[in-house]
Amino acid sequence: MKCGIVVFPGSNCDHDCYHILKHVLQLDTQWIWHKDETLDTFDFIVLPGGFSYGDYLRPGAIARFSPIMKSVIDFANRGGRVLGICNGFQILVESGLLPGVLMDNEGQRFICKNLTLRVDNNNTPFTSQCAPGAVLKIPINHGQGRYFADEETLKQLEGNGQIIFRYCDEEGKTPETANPNGSIDHIAGVANANKNVMGMMPHPERCADPLWPEVDGQTIFNSLIQSSLAHS
Amino acid sequence: MLAKIHVTLKNGVLDSQGKAVHQALNDLGYAEVEDVRLGKYMEVALSGISEQEAQTRVTEMCEKLLANTVIESYRFSLEPAE
Numbered sequence: 001m002k003c004g005i006v007v008f009p010g011s012n013c014d015h016d017c018y019h020i021l022k023h024v025l026q027l028d029t030q031w032i033w034h035k036d037e038t039l040d041t042f043d044f045i046v047l048p049g050g051f052s053y054g055d056y057l058r059p060g061a062i063a064r065f066s067p068i069m070k071s072v073i074d075f076a077n078r079g080g081r082v083l084g085i086c087n088g089f090q091i092l093v094e095s096g097l098l099p100g101v102l103m104d105n106e107g108q109r110f111i112c113k114n115l116t117l118r119v120d121n122n123n124t125p126f127t128s129q130c131a132p133g134a135v136l137k138i139p140i141n142h143g144q145g146r147y148f149a150d151e152e153t154l155k156q157l158e159g160n161g162q163i164i165f166r167y168c169d170e171e172g173k174t175p176e177t178a179n180p181n182g183s184i185d186h187i188a189g190v191a192n193a194n195k196n197v198m199g200m201m202p203h204p205e206r207c208a209d210p211l212w213p214e215v216d217g218q219t220i221f222n223s224l225i226q227s228s229l230a231h232s
Numbered sequence: 233m234l235a236k237i238h239v240t241l242k243n244g245v246l247d248s249q250g251k252a253v254h255q256a257l258n259d260l261g262y263a264e265v266e267d268v269r270l271g272k273y274m275e276v277a278l279s280g281i282s283e284q285e286a287q288t289r290v291t292e293m294c295e296k297l298l299a300n301t302v303i304e305s306y307r308f309s310l311e312p313a314e
Contacts, residue, residue, distance in 0.1 A: 057297070057298070058300055061297060061300070062297075065297070094300065100302065101300055101302045101303050103245075103246075103248075103303065104248050104249060105248070106246070106248050107248070108248055108249060108252055146248075148245065148246075148302075148303060149302075150302075182246070182248070
């Protein structure tokens with residue numbers, strides 16, 4: 001099994017992802033440089049977190065036009081699995097692979113904290129190893145993570161099961177106090193209609209090494225591995 | 233030629249910075265302030281194209297990169313370079 005991590009200028013969670021995939025999960029893991037134009041064969045690709053191109057203009061707006069992104073978009077359109085984490089999620093919405101947009105947090109503050117997410121669709125390559133409605137503890141670390149989409153788009157997302165994660169309390173309920181950044185409908189992660197592309201603001205790579213007591217992030221990578229095995 | 237471009241959040245999209253600035257202006261005693269919207273202003277210098285071409289190309293630039301039309305709207309004017 002082979003996976004790739006795209007490195008943009010300003011990516012800063014790329015090494016964390018690499019560590020989890022390569023050393024913890026023992027996958028053949030390759031770097032993909034943003035200036036490359038062609039992609040090797042991969043089972044899945046990760047767009048990591050960070051501040052690609054300094055978040056200039058809008059987060060992800062410039063990275064989206066990196067030379068490699070044309071190949072990443074082709075890969076996704078052929079059904080290849082792409083996971084975008086934090087800035088990776090922002091790049092995926094800017095590129096049009098995922099609907100909606102990520103705006104400044106409602107409180108105008110950068111938020112770095114551990115919180116809980118509810119798995120609202122476990123029938124995807126990214127969540128197949130989670131129980132339905134499972135509550136995962138995964139940290140967020142962003143200033144621009146307020147998910148927004150218009151009403152019509154939201155209805156489609158809901159109808160197609162594209163809302164994968166919602167911010168929730170420890171019981172899996174969604175009171176206003178369990179929404180860290182003002183995301184519409186508590187949305188923390190969405191997939192495309194085919195469910196082969198997913199973006200999430202929380203960082204599963206930061207809670208996936210068993211040296212740390214919390215490893216809920218592993219379920220997402222394990223799901224990807226299982227679905228890739230089923231695929232090949 | 234100089235394209236002067238304004239990008240702002242569409243109506244109905246929560247402008248959290250605008251809201252904070254609005255609050256601050258009210259706190260300073262400017263009770264007449266009803267709403268504040270924050271946006272971006274960009275100047276793009278162009279050469280070697282006609283005004284008509286510039287209209288089309290700057291629109292394209294806004295649609296492709298300068299604005300995210302899911303939440304932002306844009307307007308621009310073209311002026312002779314100073």
